[in-house]
Amino acid sequence: MTATDAADPVPHARLQLQPPPPEIDEALAARIALDGWNIAGRARALGSHQDRNFRLDRDGEPPLLLKVANPSVSAGELEAQSDAARLIADDGRLRAPRALPRPDGALVGTVVVDGVTMHARVLQFLEGETLSGSGYLSPAVVAMLGSGAATVDRLLAGLQAAGAVREHQWDLRLTPGVLAELLPYVQDVALRDRLATAAAGAWEQVEPVAGALPVQFIHGDLTDDNVVTGDPLTRVPDGVIDLGDLNRTWTIGELAITLSSLLHHDGMTLPAAMRAVTAYHALRPLSEAEATALWPLVVLRAAVLVASAHHVLTTDAENLYALENLSHERAIFDAAVSVPSPVVTALVRAAIGQDAESFTPPPGLPLFPGLEPADVGAIDLSATSAALHDGRWLSASVEDDLFTEALAPGGASRALRTDGGGSAVALARFGEARLTRSRLHDAEEPANVAQGMEVRLAAPQPLAAPWRGIVAPTATGLTLRADDVTLRIDGCRAAHASGTSVAAGDVVGHADWRAWIQVTRTGVEAPDFVPRSLAEAWRAVVADPSSLVPGHPAAPSSPDAARLLARREAVFADVQEHYFEEPPLMVRGWREHLIDADGRVYLDTLNNVTSVGHAHPRIIEAVAGQWRLINTNSRFHYPSVVEFSERLAALLPAPLDTVFLVNSGSEAVDLALRLAQAWSGRRDVVAIREAYHGWTYLTDAVSTSVADNPSAIETRPEWVHTVPAPHRGKPEADTTMLAAEAVAEVDRLAGAGTPAGAFLAEPFFGNAGGVALPDGYLDAVYRAVRRHGGLAIADEVQVGYGRLGEWFWGFEQQGVIPDVVAVAKAMGNGHPLGAVITTRAIAERYRTGGYFFSSAGGSPVSSAVGSAVLDIIRDEGLQQNARDTGAYLRSRLEVLGQRHPLIGAVHGSGFYLGPEFVRDHRTWSPATEETRAICDRLRELGVIAQPTGDHQNILKVKPPMCFTRASADAFVDALDRVLTTGW
Template identity: 30%
Template sequence: MNDMLKTTPDFSIDDAKSLLAEHYGLDGLLSPLDSERDQNFKVVANNGGVYILKIVNAGEPLVESEFQTALLGHIGQHAPDLPVPHLWPTTSGSSLAETTSAHGVRHLLRLVGWVPGLPLAQSARSENALTSLGRLLGRFDEALQGFMHPGALRDLDWNIRNAGRSADRLQHIDGTEDRALLKRFLARFETVVEPKLPKLRSTVIHNDANDWNVLVADDDHDRIAGLIDLGDALYAPVIAEVAIAAAYAGLDHADPIGAAAAIVRGFHAEYPLLEEEIDLLFDLIAMRLVTSVTISASRHAHTGGNPYLAISEKPAWTLLRKMDAMNPRFATVILRHACGFEAAPGAHAVTAWIAANRKSLRPLLDKPAATYPAALVPYADPKHPMTVASAGERPNEAQAIWEAYCSERGVDLGIGPWGEARTVYSGEMFVSRLIEKTRRTRHLGLDLFMAAGTRLYTPLAATVVSVEIEPDPLGYGCLIALRHEPEGCPAFVTLWGHLAHEALGRLKAGDRLEAGALVGEMGASTENGGWAPHLHLQISTDTRLSATEILGVGEARYLDVWAELFPDALTYAGIAPEFYAKTGRSHEEIVKQRKELLVPNLSISYDKPIKFVRGNGVWLIDDSGRAYLDCFNNVCHIGHAHPAVVEAMARQAATLNTNTRYLHDNIVTYAERLTATLPKELTVAGFVNSGSEANGLALRMMRAHTCRENAIVLDWAYHGTTQELIDISPYKFQRKGGKGQKPHIHVAPVPDSYRAPADWPLEEHGKRYAESVADLIAAMQAKGEGPGFFIAESIPSVAGQVFLPDGYLKEVYRMVREVGGICIADEVQVGFGRVGSHWWAFEEQGVTPDIVTMGKPIGNGHPLAAVVTTREIANSFNNGMEYFNTFGGNPVSCAVGLAVLDVIEGQDLRHNALEIGNYLMAGFRALQERHEVIGDVRGMGLFLGVELVTDRKTKAPATDFARAVSNGARRRGVLMGTEGPHDNVLKMRPPMIFSKRDADHLLAVLEETFEAVAAKS
């Protein structure tokens, strides 16, 4: 130190003034500035300029002075606009001057321009100011890329590479706890950081951006106006510049990591950082502080209380203690986020994979979570009794309040959403370790509330990471962590909290769980931390975090950061996003406006109408986010919103849509593909927009070919909405509002084997029912007339899912054709592979119609329908009258039709329909054995019916029971209908993509509903 005192300049103001005049030709007012090693004077010159005169410590090696000069010269040449001190040459044009003190010691002089502004230390250090500081440092370091000088390679303790030397100064630290704290940081530096430093990018950096060397604009404290004192500049890792600035910015800051993030954000905008640099930043910030407090401690005995050395020692210790209490990974996530990097590598890929594969995830509960009637748990309301009870640690009361809440609203599942602000987190464990005087109040998991003992299953295969008990009040109780590594997705962890303790004896770390395997049960309040029974489910994209390290509750300030690290488990759990926000008109308003604006006899399904807002595969989602398994709406043949159909529709609509008067590939390509699915006799297609239009066109063709009007139809048949189709639909004309049977309409009984006379042998059902058609033909012939056509659904649907007895159509077709009539197969509901064994249901009867009509499934919800007939009938129809349909067969509709065929063929959905249909039939028969009310089950592929009777012998229809089952299934999240003359047949027509899991869900709901309805009967 004595040597240092000899070399430290000690010039008076008058001496300095003389030196200024001698070497720079300037005169003015001088005032001294604080400095540790050199002597600095502020100069307000008479010429109006403001400068700093530096008299350099004689102990400074010449190479360092030359380095400072070269550094300032480089900046002046390459970044003259940087607000840093710029060199002022001597009167001889030199960058440095020289003088000798009264003691005979030689000193160098340097004059630089004054940078105006207020020290950052004297401002509020706003986030904008710190971001501005980061930008300036980024510009500074970017300007120094490629610059090097031997003087930059100084071996200083302040070089971040030498931070490990602090271990040699620990002897000067008073207090065992303080030494232990520094040892922890030093150990991390030695093992985690130091080995990586040689591989990091390096350049010449300022190396001392403390808040006295940083200036804010006098008129705008949010803007950094200058960076001064380049005396500590050296060659070091680029990230050290950020670490040093962040260390000083964090002193006495309520949110030191937030301050660091602001600097990082600004620096990265000017000089992009690398992920491997950011990942070391937390430790480098800490090591700057460790270096500072150990150097300060080692000099205490010699400095005489030098305020320059000790100015930041106390706040540095405070900040070190704060950082020691933090989880470095959480701090690093915040810093990564400031640069736009993922919270954890692969975090975005995890959430994208879950979203893309949501349909393949197994249900987390006994049924898919979205199918339960659900409501928000009122924890967001600080005055709600349940919130008050929980905050007061009265779990039994909270549980009772929740159960009453559910009972009042018909709710089976309570949902506590991700990100919700809650007041119940009152314990010390919820105090933030990142931000002073702040509580963690934002929920970072998804809560599912059901009864204690509710079983919980993993949606994905997993390996058990840990099973532990957290006994603290308001803690997790039994806590399980699972690691998932699905193909094509980065590994991630799910956390399952508030479980029953039974899992502790059943699972252990390393156990393998297959998708759908039991994880645990919701714990009672006595074992789940004192809460109402529920599951806290959370995803962590950082697999290095242990179960107890994963934050279940976070700070509101960093909610966007936590959203990446701990993304919402909503999709993973199978909850629809619509649950959180209803849109559009209320149910009551829509019903009212329908009555006012629409035809009054427009019907609404179910005793409690549903408002659907989205379709997805086999599911329909209502405006509350509840998902319903669609077993009824066979319009969406290959599933709601099928991506192949949507893409084909959008692509063609964005290119061209016009009518058939112009040439286009799509219509002939589609006609070619469609007719290829039919018997060879059926070769000519006509395209329309609906099944009704298709049947109407078929009648026009029939009249042109036969010149007759007489029709033979089946009782209870329905063929469309136009008047001529109502006239051939007994389902309509025989019921309320109908005008009765017209003379040219001849109705044959429905060939229903289940209700055939008991004395008819089963093998003769087809022949016996066909005799009624023969009688109708005979009656017509007695009048000198004959039938123009026979029309029937290949499987009568409205009549109650009736499957025609063997040989029926073959016999009827023969008889009709023999007397000059033609045969029309209405395949609007049953075609396109629904029966599984064939493309068309009539093929099951071994017949070929003269005309086939199709609609509904043909366009998967798009208004597309078709008629396919023989060349002979088509020629008859070509009678000189033009056939034109504005929208029928347009390019968009045909593109959709082609997409539907591609999916059916490409995914072998006919085989799926056959396989799942057989599985369901077996399930229905098993139900029949347990429930006397089931009189008959029937089905082919995915066209299914269950007839309910009050007595199996008399077969008296159980109409009320059937309606109760239909409505009960709807309340349990499954859509089906009732049909038949007595409305006693459960009608099911699921999408062709129906899976075994979907079938199991349907069977389970039916079982539960049958039992519930029977219990009330």
């Protein structure tokens, strides 16, 4: 028989609970270490339910751990724990605390306190932090907890320690007996009943497979409290402590215990916890019996945790460790029973690569007798529904309105019969993720996937039993139970008394105008709507009722974002990156919000391309109206290009009066540089370091942001000359000499015979997080470059067009007028549109070298879009909104920085802000990895954000300019939650 054989009998005896050990103060603990191990140190008490633990600090030496075991623990058990720790430590993948020998060579000593004999050990103290508390655990950490549990189980599978086999309350095989002893200590009757009921149901699921569960020695308490991370940045667990619950029991109990410890952490959902199951299974595959038993064992563990805490507090009222943990343990239990075990078991099976079995009801007769397929039509409530455009999905009455429209003669969706051939029926589909059930600024995944089918009727309809069964009226309708299946119909009147048996086809009730139809396994109560991440698992107990309605539309298939991403990567060049490692599948936008295929609404803090908001109706109207008339290249003569160009030129001060229209910011800056070359006859350019200007040959050559190109500085051509970036991170940094340095470089080039033909800069340093240039900087540098015959180019692609709030153009903040202005992004609200505005003389000089055209730049549609954007900025006061709401947002971020030292400074103006994250305010070391992780966590909370700057440690906060105060609050609240609970 091997160590993992499943032949061990399952104990059922009532358990003798462990008594609390006597109190040991820190002075006594220090004496125990000195007398028993000849170790002098200062003792500091650590928490424990059953033992007495102390950290021993020694001058100039690594700390140690003194563990005085519960009086019920034998020396043999402690020796086995030491052997287990040695096995783990010797393997090298995980750290574990080795036991230190006493002067006589023994690893275990005996102490007597208040007449009670106990055993003690001194162990290595693993440096690092545990994952204790309710802080956030990243996906990587969750996975490592699972793989760590599997690693420990594989290492301990061969452990032989007959003297350590015991019965104790944390052995999940003993749960019925343990709870029989513990539950009387739970004074809250309602809670006691919940614990008892949940545990009884879980045990019923475990018992049939108990004999097939492998048995071995396991750690027994491999939880967030008992793993250590030596890296406070990633928090990836690399050490295991406290083998005090080592025991021979079901191997799968290890994973159940680890999983339970995840459930109280901030943001931890059941699907998120399954990452640990996947990682465990990859190293130690679960058997069929273990997959079945796993979640019921989690429920049992949770029940024992809560009951044990009440027992400890009753018998040891001063145990602060138990008191502090009780709220966590209640949260664990609540999460463990929040969804029926069969549903979570379906999640488990999916996590280990098994196909979930969907619950299928028996074939049945039509629920609405006499209806023809042509009488039935569906309304579309999905994220891509054409009926939900223009923000209509936010209306509280939208579902009722769409049903009403569908039932009207000639209604939406498909033609519905309303003549004498039968009553029209409109339905909303089972399994559809309803956008109408999603809300703005929701940090959690919406519960919007229908677990039933909603039906609206143009006229009352009888309801027939699809199969034989027993009818029971309810407060909202009726149920029909038949063997393992229960049909629930809300919104109807039952036709029979409770307990009436009916045959298939018998009338069981009447629906007047609405009915909710749900089919479940008998004994399961299912919600009407669930999150998409749980929807497939719920199919284990909830069936699609569509077959009960003739002509029903097929249930919608869930979009597979991962499969689509694989298709993208198969045809897209790798250099065309996407945001996030697991990007949501975006299908709709509205104002400052993005919406994925499952109806999750995200706050968009990133999109300066969509300047006036996603899906703006006036832009849609402008595009459709112009395209119906004509769209062609800009060499034809048509009104819209003239009108738009006039309006654009009027936004610039004299003498900037001549417009070129192109398709993008890269093209705009490229053309601006060509204008300077033509004007000066020289190629040399002075540019500011750490800036990005585009991807064309010229714009890439002058871009020196190492975040976009790590080799940007080393590979730039010899005709590109750079000057220092106008910031040093720290808000109090001295920038007074930066202008002088830049002027000196311009003069040096002229003296060397290579005077600059152009000086190129973002007038408000956008790419580095919205940092303002020092006062007078551009005036000094513009004068210098012009003195030597060059041009001053303002790259307004990111910062212009009212985004800064106080100024429409970034150069206005500096009180200068450039010779050439390049702009794009905001101009088209996502439509490809850019422009260069300069003087007539500069434009004419370029004309001497040839001609210029852009086929789509300035096309009729592009010009119509450009004018519509300007109309919206003006009519909706978006520049003023950028000023006012942007100032409010900045003030809130600055207040946040007073509480969270990771925020070193908040740069920027209006809706171009940049909270900068630093690890140390003295050295100003960039928090690059933290910023990336913060963005990932924000996405989980429904906020789209990304880093910027050469060190990628600044959030680029540049949302659509319709951003509201409510959105500002939602963003800051989400960031506060991340900085408080972790990333």
